[in-house]
Amino acid sequence: MQSDTLIGGEQNEALFSELPELEEIGVNPAVPEKLLRERFAKLERSIPLTYHKASHEFVEYFIYKKASFTRSMMEKMPLYFPLFEKTLQKHGLPAELKYLSMIESGLNPKVISHARAGGLWQFMPATGREFGLYQDAYIDERFEPVKATEAACRYLKQLHNIFGDWELALASYNTGPGNIKRAMRRSRGTTFWTIYGALPRETRSYVPQYVAMNYMMNYGNDHGIFAENPEYQIPNDTIHINGYIDLVAFCNNSGIEFDELSKLNPSITKKILPDRTRDFVMRVPSVKYTYLVSNRSVIMDSCTRKLLPAGTMLAVGDSTRTDSLGRNRTFPYTLAANTTDGEYADDEEEAEVTTVRRTKKLSHTVRRGETLLSISKKHRVTVAELKKWNRLRRSNIMKGQRLVIMKQVKEVVPSAAAVQVAVAPAVEKEYVKSAKKLKMKYHTVQQGDTLWTISQRYGLPLDHLKKANKIRGNDIKPGQKLIISS
Known part of the structure; x- marks a missing residue:
């Protein structure tokens, strides 16, 4: 999902370096043009599979130069395609978009490109956060297949709504909608192929690669490439x-x-x-x-x-399912989330509490003239810490960039007597009784607030915030009171 990547991490860069060596289709190509045109037409459904010499070149590239990569993709299909197909169907998107992740990441959920895009769908950090993928020094949900696939589907749907054309949507997934719009203005074209010459070289290759990979996953066996060791999800x-x-x-x-x-x-x-x-x-x-x-x-x-x-x-x-022993366990998601309507404590009621120190995640938006040094002094942290938290290799930052800052704060938490009962299901009623005494914190929704911005402000996982407030979708209204329990 960024312009300098072809196929996952080190594999991406290796393939990218070989692209100039792609041979032009000659008079007698190894794979006949007529055959490809016929097969592209048979495979085409919602997304056009346009025959182009670049598509032809990539088909032969994946057959002859990168047969091992093609075989690896065939072997990983059983591992991820059931998830992709289910999520794409849920969002009403074309099933053939499942092949896009092969081009993005080589179906490697932990791959990071040198531009810092990560995961199966290669989200940049900021774009990942925009689509609800939590990231800190220990957890990066861009690498979580279920959540990343959900985010990718939402982003692809958004891009298709912008352009109304799947080839342009795919190209914009690679280089960003802004670059596609600029190419359209420069070339006065309205389709991928009419703006082809105005696009960055890597984006020109992106759609033909997708077409070629779609072909290979359906006709690779005809070219002598087979999945030798298919991978499956571990129960x-x-x-x-x-x-x-x-x-x-x-x-x-x-x-x-x-x-x-x-x-x-x-x-x-x-x-x-x-x-x-x-x-x-x-x-x-x-x-x-x-x-x-x-x-x-x-x-x-x-x-x-x-x-x-x-x-x-x-x-x-897990509280949401019956475990392997056939028992359904209870687990308080948070002390607030486990109560039912009407059981939240009055603001004036408090339980016995203990003060502990914890790390809280803050967000700082870079302003004009700010540097890492000035920001570090403002928040009383070191430049080295800022770089570590935000995975920055250099000291260059841009206006509008969001930086993560981890602050040590004191927090009042329930005493052991109020919480310990959560361990024993036999005294669950006593636990709920104690939970009622806890003082709740609230956030009143302001104009422009979203669940994501609120979760970032308080350092809470988005799912945590939604579950505590019994919110199924993402809609909130100004004036609405949300329970904040960190």
Whole structure:
């Protein structure tokens, strides 16, 4: 989804460097033009598969020069295509868009391009946040296949609404709608092929690559390329993580291979999750789930740390489903979210509390004349920290750029007596009774507020905010009161 990428990470750059060596289609091409035209026409559905010499060149490129890449894509189709097809259908989008991720990322959910685009659908950090993909030093939802695919579908639908043309929408996914509009003004063209000469070279190649990959996934076998080792999703269950956890220790004590855990949870970018983690849904192999549940206390004691005497940082079974043992566990998403209508405490009521220090995520929008040094002084942090939090290699920043700032703040939390009962389902009623005493924080929606901007302001996951307020869609109105529970 950025202009200097062809196919995933190091693979992208390798392919990009070879593009100038693509051979011109001669009088007698290896694959007959007539055959390609006929097959393109058979495959074409909602998105045009226009025959062009560039499309022809890429078909032969994927057959003869990059047969290993083509084979790899065939092998990974069973792993991701069911998800892609389901999500595309949900959004009413053409099923053939599933081939786009092959061009974007090589179906590698953790790939990052040198322009910092990441994940299966290669979202730039800012665009990812715009579409609700949370990112910090430990979690990057651009790498989470389900959420990234959902975001990509929404973005593709938005681009198609802008241009009303799928070839232009695909090109704008690569280079941005602004560049496409400028090319249209310069060339006075209205289709991809009439603005072709005004586009950046890599964007000119983007749509032909998509056409070629669509062809290869349907006719690759006819050219002697087959999936030798197809990949499938690892059967998995989920647990909720709250607070610090050492994932290496977790794996060592639960018998789970760390590489397998990483594959199931590509959005985790470190070997730990920090103290501030709240209700992170972590996938674990189903074959280990029964053992994990049976030995939960011992396993979690070995890899977590407690901030309060009795321990408020818990990891328990998923509350939204029946687990492998056939039991349905309860888990308080937050103390507020687990209550029913009418059970929220009055603003004047308070429970016994303890003060702890936690890290809060803030956002700073760069103003004219600001530098990393001036921003670091303003927020009392170091330049090195600013670079680390925002993955900046250099000190150059631009006006309007959003920077993440992690601040240590003091927070009043419920005492152990109020929270400890959440561990034992047998005393769930006592837990709800204690939860009613908690003082709630609210945000009154202002004109221009969105759920995403509010979640960023308070350092909350978007899903957390929506669940706490029982919001299914994304619509909010000025004057509406939202529960803020971090």
